[in-house]
Amino acid sequence: MWHADETRWMVFAEMEGKIGPRWYLWVFCTPDTVVFRIEPNRSSQVVTDHFGDQATGILSVDRYSAYKVLLKSILILLAYCWAHVRRDFLAVAKDRVEHEPWALDWVKKIGQLYDLNKNRLSLLDTPEFETAQQNLQHAVDDMAISRDQQLTDSKIHHACRKVLESLERHWSGLILFVKHPHVPMDNNHAERQLRNSVVGRKNYYGSGALWSATLTAMLFSLFQTLNLWNINQRMWLSQYLLACAQNGGNPPDNAKSFLPWNMTADRLQELQITKSIDSS
Structure with missing residues (x-):
């Protein structure tokens, strides 16, 4: 089960064949991960690139036409919002x-x-x-x-x-949830994952370079995925950056062990937030 959505993102960098600074920030969510992609357009190619030709399941989306390219295959069903x-x-x-x-x-x-x-x-x-x-x-x-x-x-x-x-x-697609109770009636989950980026866009107006936009998408993916696992982001970053420092400023050899789904139960418990955070 996936959720997907997209929103505009300004990238103030020149790119051959690209007119104007309007790019798009796409989000693809599963129960365990949140993946952001920065792309120069909203074409269906982004969707097919992300899912490939082997993925199977149900994708919750709005009615934007780019997602409908997946209907050409019987491998993915679209649940509309x-x-x-x-x-x-x-x-x-x-x-x-x-x-x-x-x-x-x-x-x-x-x-x-x-x-x-x-x-x-x-x-x-x-x-x-x-x-x-x-x-x-x-x-x-x-x-x-x-x-x-x-x-x-x-x-x-x-x-x-x-x-x-x-x-x-x-x-x-709207009534798919009737046959599949685990499918939600709307795509609010993906919209909520985009909320922080939309607020950020209004405050700092996008990215000044393509490398910056790419890094932004990577960090959004990281932090939103950690949120799904209720992991304290500061603690996780402290441990990861310490491991990088101990490896001569390079990613640690055991980088995959920092992914939540590869952690032991004890380590997950150590990193998870146990008290609600006052955001007022």
Whole structure:
């Protein structure tokens, strides 16, 4: 299971064939790792380069077209984000006051799906799970019926039709979570991983050189992965840099032992944060 997302990142460096300083910071997340990539564009080539032709599983994404290149293979399924669908209906409610009740009714339907799914997940491995599963499936089926009925209405406003047509096009990926309970309904996990970089972009406006942008992506990957493992970043860095110093200023020969998944249970416990940090 992966999550992926991307955001713009300014790199003030000249590159042959590249016009302007706008680059993109991509993030790819698993339950154990967070990987950032700095790329000159948002093309599907970034996605295919990252996953190659052997990866299998489910990728949670928004509806950006670059990810859809993976649908050419049956190895990776795309789970689309319900939070983005909800925003579509909220946009109609905001921009088209006359259609606000219609849009908010759909927002309510989506909220009910979230509630039903939350209840279902709380009943995993219990006798009540099957009933919760059926209730969720019925709600999804009813939503599809409402969508199709409204799309047959020739008088429906074009803004409303556009949202419903997008819902229909992405339906198979949107309901993937029904068959696979471990798949979340949205891609909020990847968006949260990008949050610090977005805040940083607003404060220091990107990178002044390509090497700096590459280093930034590497450090974002490192620190966000350590966060996943609840590891004290300062302690980890102190130990790693000490090992570099002891190796003559070079990476330690046992560098892989510093990766969380290669650590012993005792070492993980030593490095993990045991008390909540006051960030106020």
